[in-house]
Amino acid sequence: MKKTKDLKIKFLGIIPVLKDKTGFLNPQEIVSFSALLTFKGKDVLKLIRSSLKKGEKIEDKIKKILNKSSLRGHASLSTTPVLCFSFEGSKFLDSALTGFYFGSFLMSSGRRTQTTKKDIIFPSTILNNKKAKTLYQEISEKNIDFFNFLLKEGIKKDSASKILQYGIYGTGLVQFPLENIISLKREFELEKEWMPEEIGFLLEKIEKNLKKLGVDLLYFTRLISPRNAYPYPNIFKDPKKVNLVRDLPSLKEKDFKIISINLNITPNLKKKLSFLKKEIKKISKSKRKIIKNWQKFLKAYREIARDYNLAVQLEIFSRIPWRIWGEKKRHRTCHQVVESIYFSIDRAYQVFKKKEEKIRKGTLNKKDLSFIETVFSLPFSILAEKKLTSLYLKRALDSFLGYKKLLRLGVKERDAIFIIPRGVKIQMIQRYDLYNLICGFYPLRLCKTAEEELNYLTNLEVKEIKKILIKKGAKILADLISPKCHLTLFCLEEKMCGKIREKVSNYDEKFHREMKKELEKKFQEIYGFKKRR
Numbered sequence: 001m002k003k004t005k006d007l008k009i010k011f012l013g014i015i016p017v018l019k020d021k022t023g024f025l026n027p028q029e030i031v032s033f034s035a036l037l038t039f040k041g042k043d044v045l046k047l048i049r050s051s052l053k054k055g056e057k058i059e060d061k062i063k064k065i066l067n068k069s070s071l072r073g074h075a076s077l078s079t080t081p082v083l084c085f086s087f088e089g090s091k092f093l094d095s096a097l098t099g100f101y102f103g104s105f106l107m108s109s110g111r112r113t114q115t116t117k118k119d120i121i122f123p124s125t126i127l128n129n130k131k132a133k134t135l136y137q138e139i140s141e142k143n144i145d146f147f148n149f150l151l152k153e154g155i156k157k158d159s160a161s162k163i164l165q166y167g168i169y170g171t172g173l174v175q176f177p178l179e180n181i182i183s184l185k186r187e188f189e190l191e192k193e194w195m196p197e198e199i200g201f202l203l204e205k206i207e208k209n210l211k212k213l214g215v216d217l218l219y220f221t222r223l224i225s226p227r228n229a230y231p232y233p234n235i236f237k238d239p240k241k242v243n244l245v246r247d248l249p250s251l252k253e254k255d256f257k258i259i260s261i262n263l264n265i266t267p268n269l270k271k272k273l274s275f276l277k278k279e280i281k282k283i284s285k286s287k288r289k290i291i292k293n294w295q296k297f298l299k300a301y302r303e304i305a306r307d308y309n310l311a312v313q314l315e316i317f318s319r320i321p322w323r324i325w326g327e328k329k330r331h332r333t334c335h336q337v338v339e340s341i342y343f344s345i346d347r348a349y350q351v352f353k354k355k356e357e358k359i360r361k362g363t364l365n366k367k368d369l370s371f372i373e374t375v376f377s378l379p380f381s382i383l384a385e386k387k388l389t390s391l392y393l394k395r396a397l398d399s400f401l402g403y404k405k406l407l408r409l410g411v412k413e414r415d416a417i418f419i420i421p422r423g424v425k426i427q428m429i430q431r432y433d434l435y436n437l438i439c440g441f442y443p444l445r446l447c448k449t450a451e452e453e454l455n456y457l458t459n460l461e462v463k464e465i466k467k468i469l470i471k472k473g474a475k476i477l478a479d480l481i482s483p484k485c486h487l488t489l490f491c492l493e494e495k496m497c498g499k500i501r502e503k504v505s506n507y508d509e510k511f512h513r514e515m516k517k518e519l520e521k522k523f524q525e526i527y528g529f530k531k532r533r
Helices: 027-035 044-053 058-067 092-097 130-152 157-163 178-190 197-208 216-223 267-283 287-311 322-328 341-354 356-361 366-372 386-408 413-419 434-438 441-445 452-471 475-479 509-532
Strands: 008-015 018-020 023-025 082-090 104-107 169-177 256-263 312-321 336-338 425-433
Touching (some): 008 197, 027 044, 044 058, 082 092, 082 197, 092 104, 092 197, 092 322, 130 386, 157 386, 157 452, 169 178, 267 475, 287 312, 287 434, 287 509, 312 452, 322 425, 322 452, 341 356, 341 386, 341 413, 341 425, 356 386, 425 434, 434 441, 452 475
Antiparallel strands (some): 008 082, 018 023, 082 169, 104 169, 312 425, 336 425
8 A cells, every 4th residue: 555655755866066086075065165256256176175274164164155145045056956856656746846947857647657556645644544544545446447447448548537636656757956945845834734745755855865965054044044936836725815816707618718918029020930931831842851951940940939039928817627737837938827726626526516416317418518617627538428428427526525525534635635536627827928839838739749638728729829919910920830840840759640731741651751760860960970079
């Protein structure tokens, strides 16, 4: 039986460190003496040797430096050391950690891994309550069984996984600046009753190893300093507190609303976009020219996004499944504000409770389904079969009712949430710039390889965005919002879906394989050249 308190953390390294024949310098020694460079303009090693010659103790010197910098809130010191660690725990760590803007994450993907009853994770207040443990295990096992049943019925994993909870086993690799850990600690102190207890366990393990990692003095001086760390989107927070999302009128029928599009399409930007569009159209007619010029297009897009990124500011208010929020938060250049997941759960519970009788009897009509879909994901492939729809909604209903039963049994909300399916919908506001319109978020999520429902919603958003852009006289920009294969005029995936033919009409399997070989050839040329050097 897997438990939250069994969280495993493996520290893989921290930088900067320096090891040579004269000895070893840890991160806080390096950044502390580096802080003096702004005043003395000397090499770090020379500064350290100078202190030693004067008979100064390095630790005392570091304390003195940090008291005058980190303790006063100078974040440049705590943003410099970067810690890398792997974990084995629940998938809640993914939801809790990967929304940070400054960091890097590799997580086990539910789209690719299998899920069995052995993967269920038991939180503390459930594990210590016999009735709660039995209830939680029973509902969790039924949800996993139904998930695997859906897969056997031919339902894609993207759709079937909406009924799974995040309270199952997962692994990940995290790269965090020390400043992130300080931000996480402060957030945990603020929302301790609402954040997964594994975050507490993670922080305990990190703090226990701070001295060994060589950042203990730096960490604690920055932690108690009178300056905030940059906020990140956290869904695990007190549902009684309002925010920008809650201040807006709730979405009705549609799952998104464009709040604003601010444009500053200057004559020079329009000229660059027009030239790029013409070049793409011209080159797309020749496969040989595509091979020769695709890198030029990539550079052109990069240059435009670099020099005119703030020419576009787009804000969208959307209602998406928790599972899709997990994808959206990874686009860390798209800043967001999100509501509390507990508020989302309560909203969904009210709807399911209202429709409980009809769900149990299997007598829901289209209007009922539309109402339920405002709070919970109903994938098309499941809706296509009445029997599957009925079973799917019964599992969701039992999960929400089970959540409330766990609370009545004394289980904390942060533990009871381990039973909630990923299909519950959460409301958020997200901001996009020019880069994310033509290079980042939208090109990636318009690709058919994106999560199924996210791809569908992205296409709907783009359709509406383009209408508004055309009305505002920015058709040239609208024309360049397209799938990622349109940027380079060849498909990057193993199997092409056909969208590339919208740009390259004679694109075929033979050329698809040829482009892959061309990409490999480019790699070998650069790699081989570097090795020879």
